[in-house]
Amino acid sequence: MWSVRINGQLAVARLGKRSDADLAWEGALLQHLEHSGLTVPAPIPTIDGRLFADGLMVMKYMEGEPPETEADWRRVADTLRQLHRLTQGRPQRPGWRSSTDLLHADTGTRIDLTAMPAEAVARCRAAWARLAGRQTCVVHGNPTNPGNIRMTAERVALIDWDEAHADVPELDLALPHNAAGFDAAEFDIAAQASAAWEAAVCWKDDYSVQRLAEVRAI
Structure with missing residues (x-):
């Protein structure tokens, strides 16, 4: 996992060994949830529109604190x-x-x-x-x-x-x-x-x- 900047905005990059099918499932889920109004680390597409490339997925950074009360x-x-x-x-x-x-x-x-x-x-x-x-x-x-x-x-x-x-x-x-x-x-x-x-x-x-x-x- 790395912190990166995409067009000046903080993002999170994750590189792993998961299958393309697994990454596609996760990416599509996060897009669906974001479009439905939930706040999630949705993937930032590549220039050609892919949600991941060679095991790398770049996602929106989520600010905030953990729950306490x-x-x-x-x-x-x-x-x-x-x-x-x-x-x-x-x-x-x-x-x-x-x-x-x-x-x-x-x-x-x-x-x-x-x-x-x-x-x-x-x-x-x-x-x-x-x-x-x-x-x-x-x-x-x-x-x-x-x-x-x-x-x-x-x-x-x-x-x-x-x-x-x-x-x-x-x-x-x-x-x-x-x-x-x-x-x-x-x-x-x-x-x-x-x-x-x-x-x-x-x-x-x-x-x-x-x-x-x-x-x-x-």
């Missing part, structure tokens, strides 16, 4: 719900699986359930099974990390869309202070599914072990 997190929840409304039925990110796909599949991009102990997989799948049959949309994938949010008095910007994919919205909404306003049962469903997802995505670093410990035994 309960009121801040409620604004984040409102923004996430806008994201979910705007992306219902959107196709899956290439190569990814949703949490409910992983009730039957073992792998998908950043997840390899075969690397986890069988007991851990069973716990994760039990948490995800409670989401089966729900409407899917695009989820940000990591909105509980304050570093992925840039707030001003006027708007909330979501940055770092590396883990965005099609899934059930509850994965995004197990927020600090229960900012999404769930009742106790729904918050438990969201929190358990989110902890299971992060355990599986990050396995096996210290954070994933910590998150797995939050997923109830069956």
Whole structure:
């Protein structure tokens, strides 16, 4: 990642090894969200109109600070719900699986359930099974990390869309202070599914072990 200037405006350049299909999915999503009124780091096209070139994507810089208060997190929840409304039925990110796909599949991009102990997989799948049959949309994938949010008095910007994919919205909404306003049962469903997802995505670093410990035994 680099800070760059495009026509005098601060921007962010990101170079990686992702496939063209993955970058095209992310770029099209960010354009759609920007055109729909959300504040996101939309890609700045090349001179010939491409959203990326040779793995390089240049995006708008988002100013602001991370959320701190309960009121801040409620604004984040409102923004996430806008994201979910705007992306219902959107196709899956290439190569990814949703949490409910992983009730039957073992792998998908950043997840390899075969690397986890069988007991851990069973716990994760039990948490995800409670989401089966729900409407899917695009989820940000990591909105509980304050570093992925840039707030001003006027708007909330979501940055770092590396883990965005099609899934059930509850994965995004197990927020600090229960900012999404769930009742106790729904918050438990969201929190358990989110902890299971992060355990599986990050396995096996210290954070994933910590998150797995939050997923109830069956």
